[in-house]
Amino acid sequence: MPARISMTGSQRDTLLALPDDEAMVLRHHSLDADDLAAINSARTPETRLGYALQLCCLRYPGRHLRRGELLPAVMLDHIAEQIGVDAEVIAGFARRTPTRYDQLLAIKARFGFADLTKPMRATLRAWLEAEAIGLTDGRVLLNRFLDELRARKIVMPGISVVERMAAVAMHAAERRIIADIEDRLDIATRSRLDALTAEKTHDRQSRFSWLREPTPRVASASLVGILDKIALVRGIGAQTVVTHTQYEPRLAQYAREGVRYTAQAFQQMGPARRHVILVGTLREFEATLTDAAIGMFGSLIGRAHLRARKRLEQTVAASADQRRARLIRVAGVLEAVSKAARAGGDIAAAVAAVASLSIRSTPTLLFSGEPRGRDEIVRSPRSGRNIGRSNARDRVS
Structure with missing residues (x-):
């Protein structure tokens, strides 16, 4: 003690x-x-x-x-x-x-003013244990105790006496909390808590050590691993244990202690203390793992969005380049046709010089527009002879 x-x-x-x-x-x-x-x-x-x-x-x-x-x-x-x-x-x-x-x-x-007699110590002991339930730092309880003694006009015999009374009260409050939470656990939950430190997930790693591993890099497989850990924690049922609100500071302290203990250290504890510390630790694990899963899911969604956006930008850029090349090619063909028509030269040869167009596609370029004059003369792409408008349409068709 x-x-x-x-x-x-x-x-x-x-x-x-x-x-x-x-x-x-x-x-x-x-x-x-x-x-x-x-x-x-x-x-x-x-x-x-x-x-x-x-x-x-x-x-x-x-x-x-x-x-x-x-x-x-x-x-x-x-x-x-x-x-x-x-x-x-x-x-x-x-x-x-x-x-x-x-x-x-x-x-x-x-x-x-009164001295600290034995009857008064018994009264103050009950007050101390009630105050210690919601505290984790003995110095806080000691300061409250000193203020209470001054308020009651009790003369302090020495700091060692009041310090010992506060320390005993802290220890008694801890035993009371552990016994109360242990009584709230059913046999199945206790068995699952014991298996957490006794059973192995790998050859040399207990389930508890596996739960305590740091969060891996962002990846879909890592998210699956975190979800498996959350499923294991929830399957034990520690979060379903209803405890008094005054116990929360102690459970938070047990969680801080639990993340530092090894599986072997847990097995060396008394059953009640081991179970209660694991309850506090698993509650903290569940909150931490849930936050990690949400954060990793957000990172994966963000990464997928960036990749999709990059692919879209690349597709749009490539499509724009292709359209630009086609427009330049068409413009070159039209310019060659226009020059050949004004000069009275061979249109097919002019087109072939600027673009590798098949003969089937040439008329489409040549006659995409309707001539203004009914008797306008054009040159045949096959023989190079001048033909009329109506004859040229027949040959094309």
């Missing part, structure tokens, strides 16, 4: 340190009229300052003022100024041990 919360030495020392910041001093060590009336009941300046210091220290940080403790200057000056005495008189009060104890008893009785 853990007896301490993970903290550095400096973090632990600051928990019950006297305030050395002006804002903190003004917040916690400002005295009201009732406080000043109780302080002024002391007869000498040094006893009044000692009374005020002990009262302020019991309120914040919530402990006794230690003998010979060094006081922050900003704290001492602020308290001395409020009661109208010189801060230097504290040296005389520090030598009066009986007076310090008598004042401490009087302050507790007048302002309602």
